[in-house]
Amino acid sequence: MKKFPSEASSPPAVRPDYLSPSSVKSYLLCSLRFFFERVAQIRKPTTVALHIGKTIHATLQSFNLARWRGENSSETAMEEAFSTHFLELEKTEGPVDYADEKTRQKVRSCAWNTVKAYMASDEVTSQMPLGVEVGLSATIPGLPVPVRGVIDLVQHDLTAVDYKSAAAKQDTGHAAFEHELQLVTYQMMIEEATGDTPPSLDLSYLVKTKTPQVIRVKIPPADDQRKQRVADLYRIAYEDITTEHFHPQPGMQCSWCQYRKECSGWCSK
Ligand code: SF4
Structure with missing residues (x-):
């Protein structure tokens, strides 16, 4: 197992070849959890x-x-x-x-x-897909590595669709806000690959209720400000990961975190 970040030798051992929306979202949620899961690679039973x-x-x-x-x-x-x-x-x-x-x-x-x-x-x-599990990348100015991701489905009009399974019906506004990083990244990837902006960034929710429901949440494509915000998050995450900023960030996520035992043993020195 890798050592705690504070014990790691220099130069920095954590230097990813690329970033993905899921890795950066995980880092931003709790950097120490990210360390346990993706750097130290401590395996836990699957939920x-x-x-x-x-x-x-x-x-x-x-x-x-x-x-x-x-x-x-x-x-x-x-x-x-x-x-x-x-x-x-x-x-x-x-x-x-x-x-x-x-x-x-x-x-x-x-x-x-x-x-x-x-x-x-x-x-x-309603329609056949243009592409299924479409792997693309995006270049972000000032970020030394590419951002890579796999889009679940791309429609013929270039709408990116991501599947989410959920136990209960989601609040539309919250869903859009929660998945902004992922969806705007998909937009940037499609724009880089095709030169065109997708007309919509969609979430397709499969709700596992007694009578299952399928709910499409449509989110308008990002303007320059939203894209800038996402690009900034990638640059900040890369800088912090490669300089080994990993520390506990207690919050709601602790209630389902599987690394609480390891977390309680953390200290900065
Ligand atoms: S218990 Fe909370 S603070 Fe600790 S690693 Fe998990 S999510 Fe982070």
């Missing part, structure tokens, strides 16, 4: 929410790729894909902390019903 979120995401990817390639995207084929992803993710990212087998089956069934609701929704019937 049920993360396992299910990844299973749903992987199944939607299989579904959209099958449609895009003209392959079998039937409910039967996707149920098989869902089962495969569920089991594979348990193996590769597990153990998953399910309370017992009954809970595991109940959660699994709820997740599959949510995927079915998506496949039957207007989201699918």
